[in-house]
Amino acid sequence: MKSSKRTKGLSVEAVVATGVGIAIVFLLKRFLPIPTGVPNTTIDLGEAFIGFLGAVFGPAVGALVAFFAHLFNDLSWGDPWWTWIVADAIFGFLIGFSRNFLKLRTEPLTKKKLIQFNLLQIVANIISWGIIAPLGDILVYSQPAGKVFLQGLMATITDILSIGIVGTLLISAYARTQIQKKRLTKD
Structure with missing residues (x-):
């Protein structure tokens, strides 16, 4: 008799990926922040790794990695900027649906x-950095709209490029390892 019982929660593999992912994205x-010229806004290669992890492990891992890596990074500089931490978690959650x-793991x-992945990441970036983060800064921290929308626009553009290049390369390299595994069968 076949069991139809589903397990709840994250797999051991997803928990390990979350912990390792938090460490890598934090680092x-x-x-490795690359200045953009806009205050408090950098080219962030961590977002490309979040995109990769979301693509492999899904929304929960993407959200958790983004939330905690961003939180730990902010704490390493001083106070956490909660509106951007939450926006990052939302980004990780949204990009995770690309899985x-x-x-x-199962298809070429x-x-x-x-x-499709890059269209999703563009939409997720616009929602997270172009809308949620700036509006949160205005509502929660009473920041000037011009400043935070400029930061949001720069983050949106640089993250789209970072994920479009580095994230796409990571996903492509990972996919090649998965296809090779399928080819290695016993005769």
Whole structure:
């Protein structure tokens, strides 16, 4: 008799990926920020790794990695900026839905799937950095609209480029390892 019982929560593999992902994204955010010229806004390669983890492990891992890595990074500089931490978690959650159509572990990666991934990451970036973070800064911290929307626009553009280049390369490299595994079968 087949069991239809579903397990709840994250798998051991997803928990490990979350912990390792938090560490890697924290290190990328903390020690590899590339200045943009807009105050408190950098080119963030950590977002590309969040995109990769979301694509492999889904929304929960994407959200948790983004939330905690951003929180720890902010704490390393001083006070946490909660509106951007929450926006990052929302980004990680949204990009995690790419796992549903990429199916990196079971299907070959196609150009169409990469285009879909990049369209999703563009939308997720616009929602998170172009809307949620600036509006949160205005409502929670009473920041000037011009300043925070400029920061949000710069973060949106740089994250789209970072994920579009580095995230796409990470996903492509990972997909090649998954396809190779399938080819290694016993005769």
